[in-house]
Amino acid sequence: MSTSIAAHPDRLLPADPGTRAIARNLLKQVEDLPIVSPHGHVDARIIADNTPFPDPTELLISPDHYVTRLLHANGVNLSDLNVGKSNGADPREAWRIFCRNWHLYDGTASGYWLRSEFVNVFGIDDSKINEAHADEIYDQLQTIVEQPNFRPRELFEKFKLEVMATTDDPLDDLSAHEQIAADNSFSGRVLPTFRPDAYVKFHGAGFADKAQKLIDTAGDGLSGYEGYIRAMENGRKYFIDRGAVSADHGTLNANTLKLDPAEATLLFEKGLRGEATVDEANAFEAHMTYQFARMSVEDGLVMTIHPGVYRNHSPETFDEFGADTGHDIPFAMEYTRGLQPLLGDFGNREDFHFVLFTIDETVYSREIAPLAGFYPSVYVGAPWWFIDEPDAMFRWRSAITGTAGFSRSSGFIDDTRAFCSIPARHDASRRTEAAFLAKYVAEHRISEDRATEIIVDIIDAAPRRVFKL
Amino acid sequence: MSTSIAAHPDRLLPADPGTRAIARNLLKQVEDLPIVSPHGHVDARIIADNTPFPDPTELLISPDHYVTRLLHANGVNLSDLNVGKSNGADPREAWRIFCRNWHLYDGTASGYWLRSEFVNVFGIDDSKINEAHADEIYDQLQTIVEQPNFRPRELFEKFKLEVMATTDDPLDDLSAHEQIAADNSFSGRVLPTFRPDAYVKFHGAGFADKAQKLIDTAGDGLSGYEGYIRAMENGRKYFIDRGAVSADHGTLNANTLKLDPAEATLLFEKGLRGEATVDEANAFEAHMTYQFARMSVEDGLVMTIHPGVYRNHSPETFDEFGADTGHDIPFAMEYTRGLQPLLGDFGNREDFHFVLFTIDETVYSREIAPLAGFYPSVYVGAPWWFIDEPDAMFRWRSAITGTAGFSRSSGFIDDTRAFCSIPARHDASRRTEAAFLAKYVAEHRISEDRATEIIVDIIDAAPRRVFKL
């Protein structure tokens, strides 16, 4: 008899017994469905080559900045965890640090996923995660990840992953994706996603070189802004030909702007020369958000945006460890006015799918639900990043449902680099959706029959429909 | 034995059995009370003439942009629903489209009201609302609305409507209201509301003509800004003489500004000539919000504001179908600094009632509750428009009660054009208030005796007290 909360069949279900009984029934409809993962950050190469996972620290700690940031907040030096550019720490010692601090993760989304991975993926007794058992668990995990049935492709199948999208640089040749598609021994779909941010932000590292390389590579011999736009269009086509269904944009904010080609050319040239002001850089980015929507209308790629994050907030951490090391911090967003130029022109276009993600929860009831409740192109992105946890998911549904119902949400996305956490993340989403719907049923706001249909739709049909899978 | 959730006696009540029992008792105190509706958009003419309702599509779909927007979001062309200026669609075919898409409304406020209307007003079996039964229900509804006991006045009585306010143009002669008041055969109160927005916004359609006509009609022979202010004062008096208790203002934002007459005159003249900038137009509107407060202090009309909506967000939809067709989208609001000039001068004035509505939920706990917890003039407006649904109503009470208690809220307003939805809307509010109070009783935060008094106060006494009825 397991006493682990990670294995409890009622985990994340509501406490009220009547509501819990309804939630259990709803969960049954979806808990064994395959996983559709239309947005994430796993490297396609590990699937293509079926690369064995390295040591436990490299598997679960060093690259996962959701895990390392809480250790850092509690006084651990990131270099002791081999975060980012650092690599001098003993993995086993890093693992001990993690186990010593395991209590920090209680109540967090990362803690829920990690515990679920330990128990449900690796068969580790989670009551033993502490300093005393650190070495024992390290050895146990090391043995497990060396087994052939714990390699990426085997886990892909074990996890019932049906489709998994990666996130890729426009100049990536997508050879890993091609290799997977050509391999008849593997039936999972691994799709690339076009993510051009680094080629759009004037003040990002190496912008001019990147943009010029893009033009040279895919610009059909055109130069300057004209070649740049052509190269973006060609790059997207290259991705589409290799299975891509969406383009993803980590924009500064949700502003959009329709510049005429002469204005855009002027800004672009300034950006290339490193002479653009902050306002000019922002204007060009807003213009490109508009242009990417235009391209999506033309080529059918689903467009996703997730603005509103101050990247690399701690300069000394960035200098020592690099980007994606835990200090990207959200700020307040505005979608209604910012998106108006784009939606005014493209919002009602047939087959245009525009998914709005955010980390500013205030936007859901105020802006995104009303937009998605009118424009056929707009979908409410699932809670994402810092708000990818049960309470926030519950608040999200509560914020949007009265206005937009259950038909306008994107379906869950796991957005993760941590391959082994994918089942736990989708499981948490399914349980939370069951909990939410059960409350509505218990309060006689929807019938149990309809809730049974709705949960299958939002878990399984919605991501396929919204991401054109 | 009905299986419809719309007829379930416990609908919207909390799932926990103990809390539900308390909520049932509280609901009993108010469920049969008459309806006081101090703000809405029903046309007084239909009451004056007791106009029979037209076909089901015209009754329930075409004019209700809360209903049509969700169909539009799911790919239906608004012209197939006879929305706004369009009128070429076959009503029966539009009805079929609606029935085919009925599932979209699950979980929405509109869905709750519609289902309640079907079951509780029209006696329709809501389990039959689907494409297969579309024609049958259409015929059934058509028969019902042709019956003499389903005309507006008969429903007004059946709904136990005691007072219903309409929303009216300053130049409306209010003949419908006069006709109703003079008719001894009808005892319901139908009150006009002064809504001058179109005469204040320089860049609204036809501003100059409207403002000039107002001056010519009611300006006592004065001209320019002086005549304009006089005409507003006279227009309000004309409304008051015909029963009006409030003036309603759909302002751009919550800014207020006290300009001296010379500055105001300068702006007004620019506005009339079509030469005002956006900033000047906004300044004049902020000035007029201040002026309307000054007038309310003098003439006693309750002042209500509901800022923060981007009107006609989709230009192509606006061009084809006109205003109020589902794409007015909220944005973030600021009340504390914006209202300071107005509240600094009038906030403590005796008998000034100033009701602050919003669609930006973040403002409730942060700004409106603290303002209403100090200024005797300020009342917290009930959740309104997109947030007029049970979850948002619950969040609203939760956001304001710790700071402002139960004595500072406006009472529920239905704000509807859909006459037949009025009982369902007030019923949803009463049930949600019972649910909220029951939670506080169950948690021993207020006594059950006090909750029993409070629910009667907030449902019945508050709207009468706040709107001076």
Added chain:
Amino acid sequence: MSTSIAAHPDRLLPADPGTRAIARNLLKQVEDLPIVSPHGHVDARIIADNTPFPDPTELLISPDHYVTRLLHANGVNLSDLNVGKSNGADPREAWRIFCRNWHLYDGTASGYWLRSEFVNVFGIDDSKINEAHADEIYDQLQTIVEQPNFRPRELFEKFKLEVMATTDDPLDDLSAHEQIAADNSFSGRVLPTFRPDAYVKFHGAGFADKAQKLIDTAGDGLSGYEGYIRAMENGRKYFIDRGAVSADHGTLNANTLKLDPAEATLLFEKGLRGEATVDEANAFEAHMTYQFARMSVEDGLVMTIHPGVYRNHSPETFDEFGADTGHDIPFAMEYTRGLQPLLGDFGNREDFHFVLFTIDETVYSREIAPLAGFYPSVYVGAPWWFIDEPDAMFRWRSAITGTAGFSRSSGFIDDTRAFCSIPARHDASRRTEAAFLAKYVAEHRISEDRATEIIVDIIDAAPRRVFKL
């Protein structure tokens, strides 16, 4: 058998019986723990001199603007309550007004505290608080507060107060604190807190005089900006030597700015001369917030900020009654970009503790939890001021836990002038934390064993750890 909700053992615990049982067990761990109060506004002098409390009105009404503001909102003149500068009212008559309006406090935080004080501190039957019993209760309270065992030091012990911080002017000589520390007959710790706001805001009343006096008093003979900075450093040292553990800053917003000494000197001189613009005043304040962080890094004082309040919103009330009379109103905040200069330089410094309070709830999940989940210096301040009530505390935990867990919060602070309300405030916090954790246990998100450890940590260990007690 008591029927008072204030004495009910399950008050504020969740209604669901299973969850409530868990909450009761958790509450048992902490309900009898001593009170640690690291931030508040009680005058140290009343402890030093063990001053008897005056009449009931002076004890519970006149100085407590949380109590008087709701009366004012409901039409009571503040002069009838002896608020602020007014003192002409008969205390007994003021008490009658309060009792007559007692129902206004239902559901509010103030009402919960007051009721709890009546029942649990004074032994008053709260069912009698009404106009009819006003005089009887007044006399009863008067008798009680005249008893020797109801003087401040006796209550300090009875309340199990272990540490209580006051808030003090930089030029306060802290003689009351010295007197308490030197008195071996009293074992409670009463610590001063350095609060320099009035010496930082150019446009505050008497800025130039205050700043000059500070320089003259503690500037080591230096003059101008150099003397000012030195005086701040010396003032902090003086406070530290007398037990201070923190410096508190009621900043306009969360902006921080690193000016070079020449720029800062220029602004300071303008500020002294009364010639600074609003922007310059704000820039100097942002610079000083940065400087105070630098000082905290050097001298170890915990730094707390609570920006975002429009002080003295009603000028006529301010003119008649003075500051702190109920009309300080919050507005929206931004922390991510504003704090970046400060956190970029000091966020990772060892032993720097920086507690972020707010009254804008939107900031918790969006900004503060992500910041506290990365920077070792940053702690999430407990809900404070208007949001110091059970629902808001629950929302606060829900907003931050998924991202920051349970290790990054400040511990509860009561922030009160009302000495007798301290136990009720901490009790409400303990009960709400038990309710929150019980939900997580009931939903199998944390184990009951861990919840038992966590509640002791967040109630007892966290304030000691974060405030270096």
